[in-house]
Amino acid sequence: MATSARVRRVLDTLGEMFPDAHCELIHSNPFELTIAVLLSAQCTDETVNKVTVNLFHKYKTPEDYLAVPLEQLEQDIRRIGLFRNKAKNIQKLCQILLDKYNGEVPQKHEQLTELPGVGRKTANVVMSTAFGVPAIAVDTHVERVSKRLGLADETDSVLEVEKKLMRKVPRVEWTLTHHRFIFFGRYHCKAQSPRCEVCLLLDMCKFGKTRMKAEQRRNNGK
Numbered sequence: 001m002a003t004s005a006r007v008r009r010v011l012d013t014l015g016e017m018f019p020d021a022h023c024e025l026i027h028s029n030p031f032e033l034t035i036a037v038l039l040s041a042q043c044t045d046e047t048v049n050k051v052t053v054n055l056f057h058k059y060k061t062p063e064d065y066l067a068v069p070l071e072q073l074e075q076d077i078r079r080i081g082l083f084r085n086k087a088k089n090i091q092k093l094c095q096i097l098l099d100k101y102n103g104e105v106p107q108k109h110e111q112l113t114e115l116p117g118v119g120r121k122t123a124n125v126v127m128s129t130a131f132g133v134p135a136i137a138v139d140t141h142v143e144r145v146s147k148r149l150g151l152a153d154e155t156d157s158v159l160e161v162e163k164k165l166m167r168k169v170p171r172v173e174w175t176l177t178h179h180r181f182i183f184f185g186r187y188h189c190k191a192q193s194p195r196c197e198v199c200l201l202l203d204m205c206k207f208g209k210t211r212m213k214a215e216q217r218r219n220n221g222k
């Protein structure tokens with residue numbers, strides 16, 4: 001199958017499976033989203049949401065986060081992995097927002113990635129979800145799904161995967177594709193037990209076909 005037809009098939013199928021895919025981090029403004037994405041590094045959205053429900057009630061502005069000792073903020077996010085480092089980054093980030101951006105989250109990619117704890121993925125999520133700028137943030141799900149479906153090579157770095165997806169997917173579909181790949185990876189093409197046996201893309205998925213054949217061999221050998 002030609003690459004463009006392959007990509008179209010993936011986008012259309014995932015569109016049918018997850019028409020309402022969206023960012024699952026609960027937030028009500030760009031600042032809360034930035035804090036939530038920062039907290040989500042190496043942590044599930046579910047855990048982040050459990051913590052931010054109280055956190056966002058207590059801290060509403062950058063000033064609020066800076067008004068407490070670091071140890072207090074650490075306590076408030078202690079259920080999250082790497083909480084000490086993340087607490088430190090949140091306070092540094094809040095100070096920069098106040099010093100340079102009047103307390104607002106900046107909208108440019110290079111400004112976002114200069115903030116402590118904000119990498120390329122976080123910047124892309126904030127730009128696309130909070131400010132409506134098309135972007136494809138490559139997290140663990142997007143990377144895995146892209147590689148399994150042959151839209152990127154197994155040895156590609158995260159940045160290479162992002163660049164390939166940006167070349168292959170029409171710009172107007174970048175943000176939705178990002179959300180749909182995450183939903184597909186989170187609920188269907190899971191890391192440990194992908195649902196290949198009921199997958200609508202099995203016929204074009206080398207990884208899935210190899211996996212199903214191996215399972216068949218195992219069953220026949222029983």
Ligand code: SF4
Pocket residue numbers: 148149188189190194195196197199200201202205207208209
């Ligand atoms: Fe994922 Fe399996 Fe579907 Fe391939 S066939 S996309 S590995 S669920």
